[in-house]
Amino acid sequence: MIGYYGHPPREVLEEARARFGNDFIDLDVATGAPSSGVLPRAYCKILSNIVDNAVNLGDRLAVIVASVGEEKCDGGRNVAVILEKMGFNVVQTTNTNNLRRPVTISTSGLSLKEKLDRIMASVVRAQPRALPGCRPTHGFWGVPPNDYSLLDLFPPTTHVYGWTRCVEAGVPSDLELELHVDPEVPTVFFTQSFCAKQALAKFLAGKYGGLCIDIDTSVTDSILAKVEAFIALT
Amino acid sequence: MILADCGTVWSKICDTGTGVLDVLSTKDVTVKYPGSFDIGTGHMAKGRSIRYENELIALIRGSMRLVEEGTYSIVDVGGRDIKFCRLKERRPLKLDWNQSCGANTGFTIELLAGYYGLDCNKLPVTGERIPLTCGVFGMEKMFDMIINKVDPAEALARFVHGLAYNVFNFCGRPEKLYLSGGLCENNSFLASLGKYTDVTPLGRDVLLYGLSEEYAGPTGG
Numbered sequence: 001m002i003g004y005y006g007h008p009p010r011e012v013l014e015e016a017r018a019r020f021g022n023d024f025i026d027l028d029v030a031t032g033a034p035s036s037g038v039l040p041r042a043y044c045k046i047l048s049n050i051v052d053n054a055v056n057l058g059d060r061l062a063v064i065v066a067s068v069g070e071e072k073c074d075g076g077r078n079v080a081v082i083l084e085k086m087g088f089n090v091v092q093t094t095n096t097n098n099l100r101r102p103v104t105i106s107t108s109g110l111s112l113k114e115k116l117d118r119i120m121a122s123v124v125r126a127q128p129r130a131l132p133g134c135r136p137t138h139g140f141w142g143v144p145p146n147d148y149s150l151l152d153l154f155p156p157t158t159h160v161y162g163w164t165r166c167v168e169a170g171v172p173s174d175l176e177l178e179l180h181v182d183p184e185v186p187t188v189f190f191t192q193s194f195c196a197k198q199a200l201a202k203f204l205a206g207k208y209g210g211l212c213i214d215i216d217t218s219v220t221d222s223i224l225a226k227v228e229a230f231i232a233l234t
Numbered sequence: 235m236i237l238a239d240c241g242t243v244w245s246k247i248c249d250t251g252t253g254v255l256d257v258l259s260t261k262d263v264t265v266k267y268p269g270s271f272d273i274g275t276g277h278m279a280k281g282r283s284i285r286y287e288n289e290l291i292a293l294i295r296g297s298m299r300l301v302e303e304g305t306y307s308i309v310d311v312g313g314r315d316i317k318f319c320r321l322k323e324r325r326p327l328k329l330d331w332n333q334s335c336g337a338n339t340g341f342t343i344e345l346l347a348g349y350y351g352l353d354c355n356k357l358p359v360t361g362e363r364i365p366l367t368c369g370v371f372g373m374e375k376m377f378d379m380i381i382n383k384v385d386p387a388e389a390l391a392r393f394v395h396g397l398a399y400n401v402f403n404f405c406g407r408p409e410k411l412y413l414s415g416g417l418c419e420n421n422s423f424l425a426s427l428g429k430y431t432d433v434t435p436l437g438r439d440v441l442l443y444g445l446s447e448e449y450a451g452p453t454g455g
Contacts, residue, residue: 060250085452099434209322209327211326211329220333221333222333222334224288225288225289225290225291225331226292226329226330226331227290228290229288229290229294229319229326229329230292230326230329232291233291233295233325233326234292234326
C-alpha cells in the first residue's frame with residue numbers, strides 16, 4: 001500500500017506505483033484510525049490524521065510519499081521527519097509546478113462533496129474529461145475538511161476556490177491562485193483549526209464580505225447554523 | 235398557527251390566532267404544550283416542530299422585520315448562548331454564535347440572583363465590572379467580593395456589567411447595537427451595555443417574528 005499526503009508531484013507517485021503497485025491511500029483523510037498519541041492533542045486534525053493513519057496501517061504501508069514543500073505546510077515537513085524517525089519508509093517531495101491546468105470540476109454543478117472527492121482523486125490519477133460549468137450562487141474556499149458533512153450544507157451551484165482549486169489546476173503551491181475568489185459570489189472561507197491558512201481565510205473573508213469558519217474535528221451546531229444562515233440569506 | 239422559540243431555559247410560544255405570547259420555563263413546555271409546534275426554533279424545539287428553523291436565521295429574519303436600517307448589528311443574549319449578526323444592506327456580513335461558555339450568559343445571572351434571593355431585573359447599575367473572559371473565574375471574583383463585604387446585589391451587578399462588556403466586544407464594539415432576548419428586561423444589563431454602545435432593546439420575541447409573517451407581536455393575554 002502507498003500512503004501519501006498533500007499533493008506530491010505526479011511523477012513521484014508514478015514511480016511509487018511502478019515499484020509498489022496501484023493501492024493508494026490519502027493519509028490526510030479521516031479513516032477512523034485510533035489516536036496514536038504522537039502529536040499534541042490541540043493540533044491540526046489533518047496532520048493528526050496523517051500520523052494516526054500511518055501508525056494504524058503500520059507495515060501495510062510500503063512507502064509514504066510526503067508533501068513537505070510550500071504546497072503543504074511546515075506541519076507536513078515536520079510530520080515527515082517524525083514518521084521517518086518512527087521507522088516508516090518516507091519519500092519527501094515538493095511540488096513547485098506552476099503550469100496551471102484549466103479547472104472544470106471546481107466550477108461544475110456536481111455536489112460539493114463529489115467535487116472535492118474528484119479533485120482529490122486527481123492527485124493520483126488524471127480525471128478523464130472536462131465538465132460543463134454552472135453559474136455560482138456560493139463559494140467554498142479552503143482545503144478538504146476533516147468532517148465532510150460540512151459539504152452537505154452547500155448547494156451544487158457552489159464553486160470551489162482556494163487550495164482545493166489549486167489541486168485541480170495541478171499547482172498546489174500557487175498562492176496567487178489560492179487567493180483568487182469571485183468577489184460577487186458569497187463565499188465561505190474554511191480552514192481546519194490550528195492551520196496557518198486561517199490568516200488567509202480571515203483576510204479574504206474581511207475583504208470580500210464572506211463567512212470565515214474553522215473546524216477542529218467535526219462540525220458543531222454553531223458552525224452548522226452559521227453556514228446555513230449564510231447560505232440561506234445571501 | 236403555533237410558533238415556538240424554545241431555548242434551554244425559557245420558551246416563548248405564540249398562537250397567532252389569539253396573539254397571546256406565552257413566556258414560560260422550558261422545563262414546563264411539554265406539560266402545557268404536549269403537541270407539535272407548526273414552526274419552531276431553539277435547541278428544545280428540535281424534533282417537535284413540523285418545520286424547524288435555525289436560530290440564527292430566525293434572529294436575522296426577525297430583526298429585519300423590526301429594524302428599518304439596512305446596515306446594523308443585532309445580538310441575542312440567551313440563557314446559554316450569544317448569537318450575533320452584522321448586516322450590511324440587509325445581507326449578513328458577519329455571523330457568530332458562541333455557545334461554548336454558557337457561564338457568561340443569561341442563565342448564570344438567574345442562578346446567582348436566585349441563590350442570593352435577588353430579583354435579577356432590579357439590580358443596581360454600577361461603574362465597576364468583573365472581567366468575564368472566563369465565566370467561572372468571574373463567579374470566583376464575585377464570591378470573593380461578597381466575602382469581602384461587598385453587597386451581593388452590587389457584586390452581581392458588577393458581574394452583569396462584565397457580561398455586558400463581553401457582549402459589546404463579541405459584537406465587534408459597534409457604535410449601535412440592537413438587543414434581543416430576556417436581558418432586554420434587565421435594566422442593569424441595559425444600562426451597563428449602554429455605557430459602551432447605543433443599545434436598542436427589541437424584546438424577547440424577535441425570533442418569533444423571524445418564524446412567520448403571521449406573528450405581529452403579542453396582542454393579548
